[in-house]
Amino acid sequence: MWDYTDKVLELFYDPKNQGVIEETSEPGVKVATGEVGSISCGDALRLHLKVEVESDKILDARFQTFGCTSAIASSSALTEMVKGLTLDEALKVSNKDIANYLGGLPEAKMHCSVMGQEALEAAIYNYRGIPLAAHDDDDEGVLICSCFGITDTKIRRVVKENNLTTAEQVTNYVKAGGGCGSCLTKIDDIIKDVEQEVATTTKNANNGIKSAEILNSGQIATATRPLTNVQKIALIQKVLDEEVRPVLIADGGDVELYDIEGNTVKVILKGACDSCPSSTATLKIAIESRLRDRISKDIVVQAVEP
Structure with missing residues (x-):
């Protein structure tokens, strides 16, 4: 039995903003949709945003989720968090913010908060007519986990943003390595590379590298x-x-x-x-x-x- 917080259970049993926002041709308002995940992989999220065009403000947010308790609670939390924000402000919402809003998530369920962050980015970039690849090259990297279609770029990103240190943590955040397990060694190598990059950057900063x-x-x-x-x-x-x-x-x-x-x-x-x-x-x-x-x-x- 997962150790869920009261907030997680509250939003699971009584989800906020569940459903669809239909396009009504309302003047000055547009609807954006972002979709991530796959039902075949266990979790999927479709996020709908109602945006005031002139101010770029999110007037309403709703979700459709196929997944577990954490997936539903994370999606519900996300919609509550972004309502009233501008799109630029919403882009700053991280998976950590979603987990913190919920009072924390079991580490094995952190991928649900990551899914929420990715759906939000997808919706905003779809609204702005800019391919997500222009912002995020996750899909253009080398495929590491064939079971869940996860690239090295995405693994590097989640390792850096969440200070992950083990392959097990990576699995918890993006599911990579959670299938056949044949990619776990590659994930360990990526973690070591990221740690080396961080160590080098820190060393250079401590040594006072000049701007030039x-x-x-x-x-x-x-x-x-x-x-x-x-x-x-x-x-x-x-x-x-x-x-x-x-x-x-x-x-x-x-x-x-x-x-x-x-x-x-x-x-x-x-x-x-x-x-x-x-x-x-x-x-x-x-x-x-x-x-x-x-x-x-x-x-x-x-x-x-x-």
Whole structure:
């Protein structure tokens, strides 16, 4: 018998926001849907968001879940958590936040909170018309667990975000290794690689690596001293050239760095991006979120006319 918290049991026996949000053509409002999991694998979640277009605010959220007690409770908790948030605020909700809202989950059931986070991301990216792969390369990595279709990229991501140290924990979070078990050795190797990366980053930070040295090595990380304006410009241009432009060019668009004023980055959208109805989403997701992740959480991206 799993040791569930009172909150988990409450949302299991009396789920909040269970059901579907139908598209009603209500002016200024759109419905977004995100779906993750597979019934054949034991858990599946379809998340529905009702969004006010002008403000990007989530007016309502509902879910349909096939799964266990933790899956239903996690899905219900997620819908309660995101109502009233903007889409950008909702994207910051992590699987840890979902588990904490529930007062904790048995470790073997943490994959249910991860499923909720992934469904939320899928719904928001579907709404914004941006392929999830532009934000998350989970599906483009090397297949590690054939039983559940889990790649090395996804395993690395969950290990880093949750500080996992054993293959058993990885199984609890994303189910990889929970089938035939033939991939457990590979999972152990990935964990060791991530631990080595973290150790190297920590060592470099403790040794006081300079910003210029980080730029020259091709790494994108937070330096021990503030970036100069020249270094910031170079780093922003590097992220645009190596991570953003290839994605936009593949869809017929492009972006050019125009100017930088403090933490405000001004860009020119080109090609399909210039005339695309989802150009705002391109700015906020494809460009701004990457610059915030790589350089500074205070960066704001604005589009200017050429």
